[in-house]
Amino acid sequence: MQSFIQKTPIARFCTKETVRVRFAPSPTGFLHLGGLRTALYNYFFAKSRNGAFILRIEDTDQSRLVEGAIEQLQRDLDWAGVQIDEGPSTGGCYGPYIQSQRLHIYRGHVETLLNNGSAYHCFCTEKRLELLRREAIRVREVPKYDNRCRSLNPQEVGEKLAQGIPSCVRFKLVAGVQSYLDLIYGGFNYDVAANEGDPVIVKSDGFPTYHFANVIDDHLMKISHVLRGVEWQISTPKHIMMYRAFNWEPPLFGHLPLLMNPDGSKLSKRQGDIRIGHYRDQGIFPLALINFIASSGGGFGKDSEQNVKPKCYTIGELTRQFDVCRINAHSGKLMPERLFDFNRLELKRKLEDSEEGEKLVEEVREMVKKHFPGDSLQLGSEHVRNILHWSVNRVTKLPDLLSDDLKFIWVSPKSYKIAENDLVPIRIFVEKLDKQVLERDNLNAFFKSFCKEHQLKFGSFMKTLRSLLSGLKEGPSVAEMMEILGKENTIERLHACIKNNK
Incomplete structure (x- = not known):
């Protein structure tokens, strides 16, 4: 078999008439940042070329399946705004879209390779393979299968199969450097046979390996472009050999x-904080997370690169900007502070849109009810909206509004007991406050003037006001509290104090 060498310039290599891409995760855990990045880049690529985005579940390693992972994967993609054109839930013309439901397809295709001499039955036991591994390590060589069963003649194979000796099927690697043109890295050369033994393509339990099922499914599902993690780069020459064998x-x-x-350091699935569910639970908006990922590896127009002030783009805007030839060939570092910048920008964008x-x-109202059950809450639409506008440049995510020092925003203090000699100044204060503009600098000047006029100790009076408005000993300044609560709520709380101390 000849080496496959793609000499087409990259600019033309990026194009095909009908674009069909796939995201093919294994349900061995939950969707994480790296997986979402792969899904997004495939999605942007497809949609920027009026193509189709397919979700395929690669569950051939049955020993590592996590219950509920397939359903959660689909929920996470839906949360992120990635619309699936074909997949386990949406259906399509090339299903099933779960590999464990396609075993009959793989069996038929492995027979093709066995018949044309591109594959063979291997009867080596696990004990023999382990001895090979140990010996390679002892002599400081790369462990690999020695292709022993390649030399078995048809009669020997038939006899062993008739005896019921367990076997797998291996693919015959072709010696020599294999070359292909990578959409992102350019020319790539690798001698698979020099570094690996013939790979297993169908295990003894009848399930195909990733390498075999991947090739079969991509062909039958008419996948035009494969965008996947760089860890699969050295496997691609092997996959191309399989295509040529068919x-x-x-x-x-x-x-x-x-x-x-x-x-x-490399992202690891063991890092709990890279799960998509973690970001959702922490109050990160989907578009903020998408822009965070998009800003960390290139692939978009110059205005979304790191040296430009961040903007939280919509999925449609990112799709129009996307260009696979712009993706950086070097690793991208994730900067957590940028995620919070994007989250603030998304909060602002949402507030500017009436719907x-x-x-x-409504989301904030439900969040507050859940966090402060049983309390008397202030959740009028205007109040909530004012709080959100106030918070745009002060918090990074909505759950920050539930912190202890901001509880007063939602919950009125339960105790209004104050010293009798403070009651008269409070009554006068409320009357004069009604005529004030509740803006921080103006309020601070008013406080000082009022205390001086009524011969009150400034610190002591501020402490009383803070307690009446929030029940807190510490927190935002009294002026900021009033600004946050608004005039109506502030005066309402002070009137409640007067009423309860008659």
Whole structure:
């Protein structure tokens, strides 16, 4: 078999008449940042070319399945705004879209490779394979299968199969450097046979391995472009060999560079804080997370690059900006502070949209009810909306509004008991406050003037007002509290104090 060498310039290599891409996760855990980045880039690529985005579940490793992972994957993609054109729930013309439901398809295709001499039965036991691994390590070589069963003649294979000896099926690798043109990295050369033994394509339990099922499914589902993590780059020559063994045309391949932690270390699935569910639970908006990912590896117009002031783009805007040829070939570092910038920008964008703003008000109302059950709450629409506008540049995410020092925003203090000699000044204060503009600088000047006029100790009076308005000993300044609560709520709380101390 000849080496596959793609000499087409990258600009043309990026194009095919009909674009069909797939996101093919294994349900061995929950969706994380790296997986969402792969899904998003495939989605942007497809939609920017009027193509189709397919979700395929690769569950051939049955020993590692996590219950409920498939359903959660789909919920996470839906939350992020990634619309699936074909998949387990949406259906399509090329299903089933779960690999464990396609075993009959793989069995038929492995027979093709066995018959044309591109694959063979392997009867080596796990004990023998382990001895090979140990010996390779002892002599400081890369452990790999020695292709022993390649040399078995048809009669020997038939006899062993007739005896019921367990076997797997391996694919015959072709010696020599294999080359292909990567959409992102350019020319890539790798001698698979020099570094690996013939790979298993169907295990002894009848389930295909990733490499085999992946090739079959991509061909039958008419996948035009494969965008996946860079960890699969050295496997691509092997996959191209399989395409050639079937006499099929391979799709075009592009490999996405790694996403890194701020310290340069690799993201790990064991990091609980890279799960999509973690960001959702922490109050991060979907578009904020998407822009955070998009800003960490290129692929978009110059105005979304890191040296420009952040803007939280919609999915439609990111789709129009997307260009696979702009993706950086080097790893991208995630900067957590940028995520909070995007979240603030998204909060602001939602508030500026009347429909989105109403949904946001209702979301906050439900969030507060859940967090402060049984309390007497102030949740009028105007109050909630005012709080949200106030919070745009002060909090990073909505749950921050539930912190202890901001509880007073929603919950009126339960105790209004104050010293009798403070009651008269409070009555006078309320009458004069009604004529004031509740703006911080103006209020601070008013407080000082009032205390001086009525011979009150400024610190002591502020302490009393703070207690009446919030029940807190510490927190925002009294002027800021009043500004946050608004004139109506502030005066209402002070009147309640007067009423309860008659």
